[in-house]
Each structure stands twice: as structure tokens, then as C-alpha cells.
Amino acid sequence: MIPFNKPYLSGSELVYIEQAIKFGKLSGNGFFTKKCHLFFEEKYGFKKVLLTTSCTDALEMCAILSNIQPGDEVIVPSFTFVSSALAFIRVGAKIVFVDSYRDHPNMDSNMIEGLITSKTKAIVAVHYAGVACDMDCIMELAEKYNLVVIEDAAQAIDSFYTGKDGKKRALGSIGHLAAFSFHETKNIISGEGGMLVINDERFIERSEVIWEKGTNRAKFFRGEINKYEWVDIGSSFLPSEIIAAFLWAQIENLEEIQKRRLKIWNTYFENLKEWVKPLNIKTPKIPKYATNNAHMFYLECASLKQRASLIEHLKKNKILAVTHYVSLHSSPFYKEIHGRRDLCNSTYFTDRLLRLPFYYELDVDKVINVLNQYEE
Structure with missing residues (x-):
């Protein structure tokens, strides 16, 4: 039987997992996590990267960072995976679905403005099959109506968009926030896994707090404070070093x-x-x-x-x-x-x-x- 999908293995996954074990730190934000963060930031021009246990987790972090409140509206394509909407439903948002183009599954950017109301807070741009949405149009609408743009780039690693200015930019680097997936069906994988990208400076500091269960633990480990405390809402969004080690073997290839x-x-x-x-x-x-x-x-x-x-x-x-x-x-x-x-x-x-x-x-x-x- 030829299956629909078969996970790719480079051959180094177990080698790096063994290294992670020998380093003696298996919880998140260790040696391999930092290597992955640096790679994505340098290769694709992302301002800040945080590995997560799934793309769904990354989208949930986007919902928190965007300060979506009960009753706020979020524009999402209907033809997408449930996580694109679920992350915002969980914080009480009303989802306003937008149709696809007639000739492509991506959201029809010409229909978005007609759906924007005084309650609209964000647009979730899903790059279906790793093919870019019309990001110039979406970002122009975001600026006009003061909205947050979240790129659901689950399928879009190593894919690019060329804007009206002629500049070629990596998907995930254009919106204020972005979420990627490393699920076993994606181009590079870690079994389950994801990544939050923060391109807007105003979200960077808080993203680390939300990522670390609502504490300023990341600052503590960098030596910026002498103790860490509970300072905000959050959850345990960061993956273990075993997941990051597996991902690093994929990144190398x-x-x-x-x-x-x-x-x-x-x-x-x-x-x-x-x-x-x-x-x-x-x-x-x-x-x-x-x-x-x-x-x-x-x-x-x-x-x-x-x-x-x-x-x-x-x-x-x-x-x-x-x-x-x-x-x-x-x-x-x-x-x-x-x-x-x-x-x-x-x-x-x-x-x-x-x-x-x-x-x-x-x-x-x-x-x-x-x-x-x-x-x-």
C-alpha cells in the first residue's frame, strides 16, 4: 500500500535525542530549542521565535497576545483546519468566516473588508498548501482598521510572498504574529510540534511570559532578574528538548x-x-x-x-x-x-x-x- 503520508527521518534524530539526554536537561528551552530558535530567526527574518508543542498552541498564544475578548470578532477562512478558529473561540471570540477564491482554497482577500465591523479585532490568514494569501491586501486592511494579522502558516515553512514593492518575504514574517506546524504530515516534523513567530515588538516580552506558564522565568534564566514570579496568564506551551532535538535533525536536512x-x-x-x-x-x-x-x-x-x-x-x-x-x-x-x-x-x-x-x-x-x- 502506498500511504498518503510517511514521516521522513534524516537518521540523526536518535543521535540528537541521545545528546539531549546526556546534557541532563530534558525540559524546554534548552540547547536544541535555542538552536532551532536561532535558525528560524536568522534564515527567515522572524523577529522572535518560540517553539511550541503544536501549531494549535501557537495559535492559542496568538489569541492571548492579541487580547481577544468575549464578543470580539475574528475573520477566518472557512476552508481550514479547526485550530484556525478554535484558538479564538476558546477566548470567547465570534468567528466570521470568509469564503475562498473560486480558483484557489485561500481566503478571498476581496471579501474581507465587507466583513469588518467595529468589533473586528483580527484576521487569520491561512496559507493553504503553503501558498501565500494576498498579504499586501490583508496588511493594508489591518492598518486601515487597526487589526492584528495572524498568519496561520502551518503548511508554509520555506515558502515566500513577493509584495507590490518587489520584496520577497518568508511567510510568517509579514503578519504581526504567525504559527507554524511540525506535525508528522508537514515538510519538516517533530511528530507533534509547532512554533510561534512574533514580528511586532509590542508582543515579544509578553510572549515569553505566556509561553512559560505566566511567569517571567525566561528573564530569570537569562540572569535579568534574581527570581521569577507569576505575572500574567499563560500555560505550558513550550516543548521538551526531545522534541526540539528531533526537529533539529530535520532542520539540518x-x-x-x-x-x-x-x-x-x-x-x-x-x-x-x-x-x-x-x-x-x-x-x-x-x-x-x-x-x-x-x-x-x-x-x-x-x-x-x-x-x-x-x-x-x-x-x-x-x-x-x-x-x-x-x-x-x-x-x-x-x-x-x-x-x-x-x-x-x-x-x-x-x-x-x-x-x-x-x-x-x-x-x-x-x-x-x-x-x-x-x-x-
């Missing part, structure tokens, strides 16, 4: 991982671009302002029935392909609160999108050959 994933993505694209036409299937679109970090390869099927048929065809040939998000606005938890506003493009991707197997060791030619045998 980021270039090679990306090179291989891009080769797989391009092989899919080049070999399927003619196959899809008579079936009325579409391949992924990459806007001119965005780069492709080869997080996933998906197809937009012509119908729900066709998608089910393709899944079954692949399954019969021992290949697992999967659907993706069920739009959050139609979820049992939020359907009544959302109301009757139709988000037809988000629903379209819920019904049509099919993700093909994608991982470092994938025999992509076999998947392509099986697809070529498909008949409606």
Missing part, C-alpha cells in the same frame, strides 16, 4: 527535503496536466506573488461523484488518496452561529478537492501510472 518534495510536485504537475483536461479536473494554481513549497499536491475534481470514484480506483490499486477539510461554517459546532450566509467556494473545495500521496520516499511514477489507467 531542510534543503534536501525541499529539493526532493519540489521534484515530486513537479513530476505530478508535468505528468498530469494533460491527463486532467478530458476529465475536467484541475491541478493546483500558484499565484504570481507566491512560491510553492511543495507541501501537497491536490486535484480539483469535476464532481463529488468523480472524486469518490478516483479514491476507489486508487484504493483498488493500493494507493491511499484523501479528501481535506469540511468547511468550518457548515460544521455541527458552528453551523447555527454562522447563519445562512453562503460560502459557495469553500463548499466547492470541500466537495471536490482530492489530495494525492506526498512524502519524501514516494514512488510518484507509480501513482501517476495508476491515475492514467482511470476510466469514468
Whole structure:
């Protein structure tokens, strides 16, 4: 069976985990945590980085840092993972869902301004499949209405956005705050794991406090104070050194991982671009302002029935392909609160999108050959 995903291992993960054990400090913010922080800050120009136990944790920290209060509104795309909204629901926010573009699952930036009210406090820009949202438009709206922009960059490591000014910037470095995932399905992994990025100076000091259970413990360990105390709300968001050591082994191989994933993505694209036409299937679109970090390869099927048929065809040939998000606005938890506003493009991707197997060791030619045998 060709699975949908298979975690990549560099071979150094156990070596570094053993080192972490020998260092005698397994709790968070140790040697490997600091190495990871420094790498991301230097490579991508993030002002401040804090590893977390998940991207969900990083988003929850964003909700706290943004000072979201009960009744505040947060604009979130409907076609996304539940954490993009859940982090803000937990602090009492009302989620206002925005539709996708007709030709891409990302949030339609042209629809955002019409959803902004006096209660709006933040916009969550989810970079679907590692492909950038229209960040110039989103940041301009944030400045105009004094909003916080949170980049949900869970899938977007090593992906970039080129703005109107011609500057190429890493995703996660543009918004006031950002959250990344190192879940085992991502380009680089730590099993479970995430990262908070802080690009706005006003949030930096408080982020360390929230990260360390509401204490100023980070200052204490830097020798800036002679004791640490409980000074704010927070939780135990930081991961252990074992997780950070595993992640460091992945980071060291980021270039090679990306090179291989891009080769797989391009092989899919080049070999399927003619196959899809008579079936009325579409391949992924990459806007001119965005780069492709080869997080996933998906197809937009012509119908729900066709998608089910393709899944079954692949399954019969021992290949697992999967659907993706069920739009959050139609979820049992939020359907009544959302109301009757139709988000037809988000629903379209819920019904049509099919993700093909994608991982470092994938025999992509076999998947392509099986697809070529498909008949409606």
C-alpha cells in the first residue's frame, strides 16, 4: 500500500535525542530549542521565535497576545483546519468566516473588508498548501482598521510572498504574529510540534511570559532578574528538548527535503496536466506573488461523484488518496452561529478537492501510472 503520508527521518534524530539526554536537561528551552530558535530567526527574518508543542498552541498564544475578548470578532477562512478558529473561540471570540477564491482554497482577500465591523479585532490568514494569501491586501486592511494579522502558516515553512514593492518575504514574517506546524504530515516534523513567530515588538516580552506558564522565568534564566514570579496568564506551551532535538535533525536536512518534495510536485504537475483536461479536473494554481513549497499536491475534481470514484480506483490499486477539510461554517459546532450566509467556494473545495500521496520516499511514477489507467 502506498500511504498518503510517511514521516521522513534524516537518521540523526536518535543521535540528537541521545545528546539531549546526556546534557541532563530534558525540559524546554534548552540547547536544541535555542538552536532551532536561532535558525528560524536568522534564515527567515522572524523577529522572535518560540517553539511550541503544536501549531494549535501557537495559535492559542496568538489569541492571548492579541487580547481577544468575549464578543470580539475574528475573520477566518472557512476552508481550514479547526485550530484556525478554535484558538479564538476558546477566548470567547465570534468567528466570521470568509469564503475562498473560486480558483484557489485561500481566503478571498476581496471579501474581507465587507466583513469588518467595529468589533473586528483580527484576521487569520491561512496559507493553504503553503501558498501565500494576498498579504499586501490583508496588511493594508489591518492598518486601515487597526487589526492584528495572524498568519496561520502551518503548511508554509520555506515558502515566500513577493509584495507590490518587489520584496520577497518568508511567510510568517509579514503578519504581526504567525504559527507554524511540525506535525508528522508537514515538510519538516517533530511528530507533534509547532512554533510561534512574533514580528511586532509590542508582543515579544509578553510572549515569553505566556509561553512559560505566566511567569517571567525566561528573564530569570537569562540572569535579568534574581527570581521569577507569576505575572500574567499563560500555560505550558513550550516543548521538551526531545522534541526540539528531533526537529533539529530535520532542520539540518531542510534543503534536501525541499529539493526532493519540489521534484515530486513537479513530476505530478508535468505528468498530469494533460491527463486532467478530458476529465475536467484541475491541478493546483500558484499565484504570481507566491512560491510553492511543495507541501501537497491536490486535484480539483469535476464532481463529488468523480472524486469518490478516483479514491476507489486508487484504493483498488493500493494507493491511499484523501479528501481535506469540511468547511468550518457548515460544521455541527458552528453551523447555527454562522447563519445562512453562503460560502459557495469553500463548499466547492470541500466537495471536490482530492489530495494525492506526498512524502519524501514516494514512488510518484507509480501513482501517476495508476491515475492514467482511470476510466469514468
